[in-house]
Amino acid sequence: MNTVLFDVVEDYIGLITLNRPKAANAFSTELLQDLNDCMDLIEARDDLRVLIIKGSGEKAFCAGADLKERASMSKNEVVQTVKTIKETVNRVEALPMPVIAAINGAAFGGGLELALACDIRMASTEASLGLTETSLGIIPGAGGTQRLPRLIGPGRAKYLIYSARRVSSQEAYQLGMIEVLVERGKLVEQVLSEASIIAGNGPIGVRQAKEAIQSGLNTNIETGLDIEEACYKRTIPTNDRLEGIQAFKEKRKPNFSGN
Incomplete structure (x- = not known):
């Protein structure tokens, strides 16, 4: 099973699906490789006007690093994996077309960092978000300490990162972490509608x-x-x-x- 799926769902609109639903779409080594292969294809195209990123299933957008896999890694392997996640997230941010994160469920750690690298974040009312790394004795390593303060201000970002607090999508909307809040079951429909509006512009x-x-x-x-x-x-x-x-x-x- 491919851990990352890519489709062109409407004229000019690309859709990336992180496809490890049983593992909360976490960043395994395989998923990271598949996502970078997908980015190679997208960067080579000039017809896409909008890109959407979502998670497979109903429970998670992306839970961040695959901690079960990481437990067996050496220190050097952990450093290299974190670097790969950061470089992958940076590739998403650097894409020339607008990128929309469709946050259908949990977005923690690296998963939220991926969403922060997108231009627009739209979330289901059932979603929850957080940079939870300090609860594991580490810090966000894929841009979270830099992108979240720029998005919601340093004070609020420090509070969330220091406390490793998870927030509901409603609270995330109030904080400015997400731009659009969508009722459960209607997220994909609403994201496609917004993407179509953008794709219809020059x-x-x-x-x-x-x-x-x-x-x-x-x-x-x-x-x-x-x-x-x-x-x-x-x-x-x-x-x-x-x-x-x-x-x-x-x-x-x-x-x-x-x-």
């Missing part, structure tokens, strides 16, 4: 907007504004920009080609 514009936001967040406002200007200029010579203007004049929905 793909070059959306990608440049992501580049402007991601790169701008890592610098000061003056440099960020320069980055925004550079990204805007990349949309000027495109056919999509002309199509957007023409569609507006003709009061119709634009048909963006990605050129």
Whole structure:
């Protein structure tokens, strides 16, 4: 059984499914390899406008590291595995198209770190989230100490990380950890609806907007504004920009080609 599945579910929308439901979709060595193989395929494509990541089953998005497998590892093997998780999560964040995490259940440790690397987090009312590493005597090692403070502020992030506290999706929504809260059983439907809206917009514009936001967040406002200007200029010579203007004049929905 493949531990990671990939499909194109609608025009321009890719879907990654972490497929170890009996192990809470945890990051085994095999799953990490399969996920990186999947990323190779996605990075080689230029037709995807949105990517969705979800977990198989109803109980878990991803429970983080496979602790049963890790118990038999040497110290060096643990260090290498954590590095692989971090590099994999970083690949997700670096994708040019928007990535939506569909959090259908538990998202703990590395699983939440994967969700934090996505652009948008949508969660079921049955989901629970937490960076729980300090309860195991370690710390988040795949970006959690950096991405969570940037998302919800350092004070709240410190509280959650130091305490290893698990929060409900409702509390996570209030904290700003997730952007959209969805009733149980309707998550995939709602995520696909939101992905379709994004995919219907100009793909070059959306990608440049992501580049402007991601790169701008890592610098000061003056440099960020320069980055925004550079990204805007990349949309000027495109056919999509002309199509957007023409569609507006003709009061119709634009048909963006990605050129």
